Amino acid sequence: MLNYTNFSNIFTINRHTLFNTMKQSDIFQIKLQNSDKSFESSNSDSILEAGLRYGLSMRYECSNGTCGVCRARLVKGDIEKIKHHDYSLKAEEIDNQEFLMCCHAPRSNLELDLNLIGDVRSIPLQQIQTKIKKIEFVNDNMAIVRLRTPRSKTLQFMAGQDVELSFKNSAARYPIASCPCHGMELEFHIRNINKDKFSQLIFTQATKVKDSINLTGPKGVFVLKELSVRPMVFIAWDGGFAPIRSLVEHAFSLEMPNSIYFYWAYPENESTPYFDNHAQSWHAVMDDYHYQSIACEFDRNSHNDCHKVAKKIYDSLDHNVVNQSEVYISAPAEVLIYLGEFLLENGLNDTQLIASPI
Numbered sequence: 001m002l003n004y005t006n007f008s009n010i011f012t013i014n015r016h017t018l019f020n021t022m023k024q025s026d027i028f029q030i031k032l033q034n035s036d037k038s039f040e041s042s043n044s045d046s047i048l049e050a051g052l053r054y055g056l057s058m059r060y061e062c063s064n065g066t067c068g069v070c071r072a073r074l075v076k077g078d079i080e081k082i083k084h085h086d087y088s089l090k091a092e093e094i095d096n097q098e099f100l101m102c103c104h105a106p107r108s109n110l111e112l113d114l115n116l117i118g119d120v121r122s123i124p125l126q127q128i129q130t131k132i133k134k135i136e137f138v139n140d141n142m143a144i145v146r147l148r149t150p151r152s153k154t155l156q157f158m159a160g161q162d163v164e165l166s167f168k169n170s171a172a173r174y175p176i177a178s179c180p181c182h183g184m185e186l187e188f189h190i191r192n193i194n195k196d197k198f199s200q201l202i203f204t205q206a207t208k209v210k211d212s213i214n215l216t217g218p219k220g221v222f223v224l225k226e227l228s229v230r231p232m233v234f235i236a237w238d239g240g241f242a243p244i245r246s247l248v249e250h251a252f253s254l255e256m257p258n259s260i261y262f263y264w265a266y267p268e269n270e271s272t273p274y275f276d277n278h279a280q281s282w283h284a285v286m287d288d289y290h291y292q293s294i295a296c297e298f299d300r301n302s303h304n305d306c307h308k309v310a311k312k313i314y315d316s317l318d319h320n321v322v323n324q325s326e327v328y329i330s331a332p333a334e335v336l337i338y339l340g341e342f343l344l345e346n347g348l349n350d351t352q353l354i355a356s357p358i
């Protein structure tokens with residue numbers, strides 16, 4: 001079994017640490033035209049890598065100069081080609097100062113004109129053959145599965161979305177627990193559920209490292225309201241932590257200043273939520289982060305318990321904060337329905353509620 005007491009190496013998005021290790025003169029500021037967004041890049045990283053690490057929803061596909069999807073227009077500054085590319089820019093693209101972000105690094109501060117992914121509808125459905133990189137069993141009931149996409153076909157998605165995974169004749173839909181800034185590595189939290197055949201393949205160890213898993217996605221609209229200035233309240237039931245982790249780490253990488261409150265409900269027969277230390281570790285990333293775990297009596301076979309869980313969560317919330325926040329809930333549909341009703345009947349506006357059934 002995996003001991004998650006010392007897992008902090010998993011969480012690697014602290015960009016300040018990253019850049020503090022570089023010489024000041026290696027770092028350039030990259031500003032997006034007609035936007036308040038900007039990010040930093042060293043002269044050894046491609047502009048695409050640096051932008052993704054900063055949580056920007058950049059358009060790209062191959063990361064290796066083949067597809068042409070990552071084209072941007074250079075408005076100001078100097079760039080240098082750091083990688084050969086097979087994609088040939090057309091004459092009018094060259095005249096328009098366009099270049100491939102995956103093959104160029106900055107040589108000065110830059111201003112760029114580029115189209116970010118605006119919303120989930122503009123992301124194409126993708127089919128990718130991934131490989132299992134690692135399976136770790138937190139306990140008899142929860143597995144952390146890490147998949148790796150090919151370098152030439154990284155999944156484009158927004159934090160909080162989910163995908164369908166299939167192996168042989170078993171398929172299931174799971175939220176992605178990693179954030180787009182993690183690139184080729186995708187993480188999934190899979191519960192041991194008898195009627196979920198895909199999970200049974202994992203828990204009977206019928207699948208193993210290096211097996212190919214077909215991925216189709218992304219799907220779903222459980223994404224961050226990046227322009228909102230309200231505090232953000234995240235509520236997860238058990239494995240509903242997966243998309244919440246993706247959203248929170250995406251918010252960190254975007255350096256969103258909004259206060260973050262995270263309530264994590266879990267079955268009381270487990271001593272803590274399965275990734276409790278990870279949720280605790282976010283205190284080190286952000287001062288204005290508040291975390292509370294909520295132990296709930298719960299029998300997976302009783303619908304009645306969903307009402308009890310929803311009530312226990314509701315009674316644990318700070319309602320002064322909740323009613324002025326964007327509220328993101330990831331929980332089983334029955335819990336969502338009851339909890340949503342409690343919240344809406346007690347002052348939350350439905351435009352503030354973003355929910356995803358697990």
Ligand code: FES
Pocket residue numbers: 059060061062063064065066067068069070071087100101102103
């Ligand atoms: S991502 Fe395909 S050319 Fe840059």
